[in-house]
Amino acid sequence: MSHRNIASGIAFAFSTFRIPPDKRNQQLYDMCFLPLAHIFERMVIAYDLAIGFGIGFLHKPDPTVLVEDLKILKPYAVALVPRILTRFEAGIKNALDKSTVQRNVANTILDSKSARFTARGGPDKSIMNFLVYHRVLIDKIRDSLGLSNNSFIITGSAPISKDTLLFLRSALDIGIRQGYGLTETFAGVCLSEPFEKDVGSCGAIGISAECRLKSVPEMGYHADKDLKGELQIRGPQVFERYFKNPNETSKAVDQDGWFSTGDVAFIDGKGRISVIDRVKNFFKLAHGEYIAPEKIENIYLSSCPYITQIFVFGDPLKTFLVGIVGVDVDAAQPILAAKHPEVKTWTKEVLVENLNRNKKLRKEFLNKINKCTNGLQGFEKLHNIKVGLEPLTLEDDVVTPTFKIKRAKASKFFKDTLDQLYAEGSLVKTEKL
Template sequence: MALSARDEVFDQATIDHRVASVGHLFRDRVSATPTTEAFRYPVGESWESLTWADSAARAYALAAGLVDLGVAPEERVALCSATRLEWVLFDLAVMSAGAATTTIYPTTLSADVAYIVADSGSKVVIAEDATQVAKLREHRPDIPEVSRVVVIDGEGDGDWVISLSELEERGQARLAAEPELINERIDQLTPEHLATIIYTSGTTGRPKGVLLPHSAWTYEAAAVDSIGILSKDDLQYLWLPLAHVFGKVLLVLPLQIGFPTAVDGRVDKIVENVGIVKPTFMGAAPRIFEKAYGKITMMMAQDGGIKEKLFHWATGVGRKVSAVQQQGKEPSGVLALQHKVANAVVLKKVQERFGGRVRFFISGSAALNRDVAEWFDAVGLRIIEGYGLTETSAASFVNRPHAGGYKFGSVGWALPGTEVKIAEDGEILLRGPGVTSGYHELEDATAEALDSDGWFRTGDIGEVDERGFLSITDRKKDLFKTSGGKYVAPSVIESMFKGICPYASQLVIEGDGRKFVSAIVTLDPEAIEGWAGQNGLGGKEYAEIVTSPACREMVQGYVDELNVQLNRWEQIKQFVILDHDLTIEEGDLTPSMKLKRRVVTKKYSDQLDALYTD
């Protein structure tokens, strides 16, 4: 039986009467609130803003420029850049011109860039800087259909590459001659027109291009709007990679709802920026929350004494309040008084680290550790975990921030209009307007993923409880069986460890066909420096610290703590600590910080095999 969200009132009319395309959505937003703030972006050490009318003026000029370059409706324009204002404007421009955006991470290797550009049939490529242009030049013979490259930061070459300012000038000239050019392109758009191709981060073989029509994005925007968790008074801080579906869906929500968005993709600036921008909500991958949790709890442990005791008392009170709120109630009596004191003395200070106005965070792209989620809730910073895939336009399920609408350890309720059912083998199947129309020029892969009734096979194992909350067990392909015949779900164990060990960066579980479970451990470079200073290793190189006997003893203690919570066959009997962390640049993680399990276990197979030699 298919299930949908329960215990919730939502505006069905918002979903039923959604507009035809993202181009229509953008144009309607500009018409409704032309002078309100749309986007905020950094310029040097300060921030500047664009209104919705300003944004349309720039995006339409870029759109007309693309038309002037010969881009036809539904033709692809590849966009290879970090998250920044220009990414946003170009994406809006591409869709307003009736074309489709092919998203490419700036960390993508040149050969893969060439493959994606060629496979998608992109006619124009938007490149952030000289580094991205060089990737294209290296493989120019492999991408003969690319007529022009537009560089955001840099100058043209008078031939193949033109600058951003040149494109804008061409667009402004074209609009002067044909003022209704972009409006006419938007008017031609239908819900079925292709809006985006996002290539999955394939851990084996070539990535597949996921086709997402305009209807998928307008559905996502309308469905989130209908449940009422966001309003025009919100302020979003957006740093996530916009080449990823999670970042992309957060970009379409302001078009529907009208709130402003501060855009800056520099990960090292997140903490500083949220203190300045003071957002009311932000999306992030679990690793960001794990690092913040580890850093704050570690700082308290280092301070020790009365300060540490007060911190633990305050978060303990916060946990009790959270438990009451999960039952749809509010604290009263002594607990209410204690919470008022805890909030004033400790919890407010933690909240102020994130700007002091956050109503909730949204976590997606990988599993969030329950202990981390409960700790954040205890300090007054609720994380609502969600679930979706590239093939479902990101948001299929999400916890609600209100009391009774969230459940720790789950990814929440389905968005209105999305259906779920669990197959006999436990696989989660989804159906709804947000589901992809298929994979680009891959009929067999499309048929394998989508059945004749429109159900998409997610590849994830999970279960839905009696109230409609979905819980994810693991990726179907990641589950493995030990030589003793017992199944192990690695991502659950990995997430648990990150909630226990404040120094952990990554834990990679292995044991397929083996007599016991082993693991690869990496430690967070920033966190381990503090530990080193307290353990006679201050000033040492990272590799020397993490391979020291004292460090191994410390990690063993946390592994022992983890093992107590596991079944006997799941327990980690042996582990290796790498002398370096796993990174996106080395291909160990996807750009959204998701572990490439098979890549990592293959890369370090010699170290893993050595654990089983006895």
């Protein structure tokens, strides 16, 4: 990574972040949440320092103190990974579900906001929004998360559901900008607009790079026919070479300077990039269907409020998927207690223990999870699970600091558990998925 790459990345940031005139003479703040070693945070901090933002850091290296520190700093902007946003989404939904009246009022407001955003796009400057929606609901949600002064949220480093983006934009009335980039490009090379009416893309390629698509016929992606293929990037923001590794460099960068990202993307009619698959992270099950685990995990996390983590695994000799799941006890307890009142008296540890030990209860929980998901075919849904409070940890080296799953290491670490799940068999094979 050269100074040219870094300078180009900061130039891209300056071209896409626009500080409104009424904020330009104020001291604005950004919360540094991700590790400074992560390229996403490195780019954000470089921009912050260049423009003169104040930078806040968590008072201890623990993600659970994020909201506490956001309430103190009240930042103008914050960059968060999708896992944190899906937790925000689940927390908001759980908080709004405490009474029928509260739920109905909230749903009315959120449905109205969502319909308005998807129909028109752009910030909502209506009188109804500021005099009613904010006072009744939105300001309370923002205050509870420390986002009362926040203008926009940046997210990247992993896929995120369109439903999550639309829900948070409606509930917080904040622009959410999804970006795409890699370590090899000094983080972001494209970034969506904050209030697009059709959410989900990562925006058009930025000023410091150009892109093209390469067909991946073995996965059914043909760039010339459907504008889907492996994303390739070239330009001053792209790295020069891997450190003392010419073989890997030659594999990744061709003679014309095109860097193959390994991500499958779609480019729409507006030139916006949407990452839809991963060239390397896919496999076949015994029935011959291709599985894209990252896509499946993202849909589960964004659709289901009962879980906080998920690792999807498929044995190519088997016909179904199994998984390791982190359970949100506060969300899961009420839905299980509807049929099993004794669940209300269980501690977190007892609930996890009983879910893993009681096959019938686990099957019921798994069916609840599977019914939450939209957009997954039957063979893409989990058939058996092992649950935990936080089964995927940095200490076990199965996730990165930004909570991306290290698949090879996770598969090895959980090998015995995964084998046991397959030995037990499918819990839902007779169910309609």
